[in-house]
Amino acid sequence: MDALVPRPRTVVAPGAVHVPGWLDADARRALVEACRDWAAGPVPMRHTRLPRGGVMSVRTVCLGWHWKPYAYSRTADDVNGARVAPFPDWLAEWGRRALADAYRDPAAGDGYAPDTALINFYGAGARMGMHQDRDERSGAPVVSLTVGDACVFRFGNTETRGRPYTDVQLESGDLFVFGGPARLAYHGVPKVLPGTGDPAAGLHSGRLNLTMRVTGLTEP
Template sequence: MSALIPRPAREIAPCAVHVPDWLTLDEQRHLVVECRRWATAPVPMRAAQLPTGHRMSVQTVCLGWHWKPYSYSRTADDAGGGRVAPVPDWLVALGRRAVAAAFRAPADDYTPDAALINFYDETAKMGMHQDKEERSDAAVVSLSIGDTCTFRFGNTFNRGKPYTDVELVSGDLFVFGGPSRFAYHGVPKVFPGTCSVDCGLKSGRLNITLRVTGLADA
């Protein structure tokens, strides 16, 4: 939903760009429908288990490559063993549009081969972490639908300060690449009841993250 007071796009850190209200309501609703389908088959959405034995509070399902802490595979060995669905061409095209919008330059060579769909309920959080299992430094595209969250975007050398807290609202786009590609980031808080039913969700937050893994099948 468009804000009453316009929220301009801004660069949070070098090559880390927040573009508010980027997805239309129709695009949000379409993504919600597709995410619900991906969450059931061929691999079910689940809370990944960390090496410590703890379960993440965020529920995840993957396309293209299956992610588990901290590696990728074509099959979801920690969620039934099925082979994950491919990243559809229309989602690749959306990723290219996103990078072009954020960096204001053509992004025809941007071809994400993995998508992580994360669902946050009202208590879910994501600790500060780097996306570093990829063998590519291509930009990461992050799309938000549903409840507003605090997105904490940090530095490339530790989980602490300096960092910047950004409010991500349904429809917002965040892209980070270049010198900020491996910055620590996380979601310390979701604000329940802040999403409009017009986006397709009654509650919770969906985050769709597109990545270029740089991996090849053995």
């Protein structure tokens, strides 16, 4: 999977960078196929139940470590008890290249070793409320990839779920990286834009979002 191309970028906030069209058609298609395999198991894609009883509208499957609100484990004890699929080396390499391209620094990805990925599928009406990615013990950047329907991605501040925030339209193939002072910024997806899918990638409707992270965890 060597079909990645650098593109112009927009710095949304210090440490937060949007790179449109980072994945070309071959890479988008390969990612969709991989996500379909991961969604089939060993832990299937599911709607995550929150501690207070709510159910997330997105469907999620994890790699490397399983995320259950609000912690990581190697086994999906809230689903079927199986160990999650391993985090692939090729995806880690994508993560390192993503940081180098986003930050325009060939050394930005040096030492970046993501060990988990959350793959969210946004079907009709799905959205994501404002939240922080703060269950990791590492401050390494989050690398986010979008395939399929475009969405409104709301990127906020580190103090509150409200303003100030910036709305960015993420389209199929886009990369978004946030690290450094933006690592704990609140962010969410208030709206997915139906009818903007990516048939060339094999995804006619819905949005796939893969975020890779460094947990900072070790085996128990």
